[in-house]
Amino acid sequence: MSVLIVAETQNNAIRSASNEAVYFGKKVAESLGVACSALIIGDADGGESLGTYGADKVLKVNTGGKGFDSQAHTQIIKQVAAQESASVIILMHSSAGKSLAGRIAIATDAGLVSGATALPSIEGSTMIVPKTVFSGKAIANYELTGDMKVITVMGNSLKPEAIGSAASVTEVSVDLPAFRTEVLGVKTQSGTVPLPEAELVVSAGRGMKGPENWGIIEELASELHATTACSRPVADIGWRPHHEHVGQTGVAIRPNLYIAIGISGAIQHLAGVNNSKVIVVINKDPEAPFFKAADYGICADLFDVVPKLTAALQKAK
């Protein structure tokens, strides 16, 4: 038996989000008393570092430069899982992870929990895995039975720690399946941590009055090395890019710190952010519903208080 972790790559590098999946996989492997291996599909460098977060082995399958294809990658993962006698497969609850997990569950006749928010508790051959449901309003405890289990891990569920040392990367050979889709291009912003993985998020809404006022938000975010987000109307009217929109219809996030500025806190907005560990709300309306979901609140004009917060952070360095 072993645990197989699927690492993710982007622009020929390992995505840092993979560290959390590896660490989660290592913890599961420890409870089962088995080894764990991390799998890289494609041409990325830097796989050695996955050893640091707990991978006993790092395996690599070369696909000849082909991009992500859920169908082909599923066939590759299935073959490697068989070679490694894996009984648990761990992925991130990411765009790629979600596209693969259901396929792998069918291909390997496994039970699947997607979006686990904590380590499973293991009772014999069953596992109980918690995940949030109803847009963060409840937690469901799933029971997984059977010989094969697939889990995707929600970002920021546990903090990966450096517990091992760099591992060497071994190329493994599999029968390469056909790729029936072709990736024409990948466009990502560079420099900032993508929202689903960000630990610190500064978010603003319609209280900003207009896109020209976002300078104070960007200054605060850059002071914190935080990622910026926004409410839906702000993305809809084009003040901010669509990928920044958080909430029920946008991205769901669970950072350590979420600072909401000039956002009323409508239920659909909260649905995407209410699992943040700490929420700070800045709003001039004392009745704003967001205060009920907040840990710290500041009832004031944002144009006045946001620069003050940035200055206080600078001073505290």
Add this chain to the structure above:
Amino acid sequence: MKLLVCISKTPDTTAKISFKDDNTQFNGDGVNFILNPYDEWYALVRAIELKEQKGGTVTVVNVGDSSNDIIIRKALAIGADEAVRIDQLPNSSMDTAKQIANYAKSEAFDIIFLGKETIDYNGAEVGAMLSELLDLPYVSFASNMDSSADHFVLTRDIEGGVEEIKLNAPFVVSAAKGMAEQRIPNMRGIMMAKRKPLNVVAGIETSSRASVKSFTLPAEKGGVKMIDPDNMDELVRLLKEEAKVL
């Protein structure tokens, strides 16, 4: 083109969530159910647009009991041509996917549309499972579909950006914001929907290795601590020392 759209029913976001039978079952009493927004606004409308462009039919499929007929009629009112309800209360995503696959395998659909996820279980599982069961390519979280050529170019949301993918039908796609603009059913659509076929078919026996054992409600917030706007040093201190997030 022969198009299929998978539609599901979910509690309205504003619904109060509670559980019964010793916290093992969702309590649907008094809850307002809606057509899952991703299915309605994006998957269904994009399928209808594609039919308007290239001709063909749009079929909607739902796995569930007759209480789902309301949301199915709504999909017909928005513009689907016909509906199929697989008369089975699904016990898991795997069950749902297997029921739909069993129906779709003999129908040779060109494209199968789903929503990005259901807003109750937030799993985004059914699409991937269905694709594997039908041995089809799957593009998840598509925010744009260029259908101007014989092949398709889909834009798919990834962390912090997008990926562009070229492929040929048949395939399965899950739709995110951006795929289409919401359409409100009009009076004519609602009248016509009453005459469109809603075929009820029997489900099959399936097995699944994942099931919900119990639900818990998240810990209540301890109440908000209000900070003096003129004392941001205090907020910074609390974030460092009390909350320990900086």
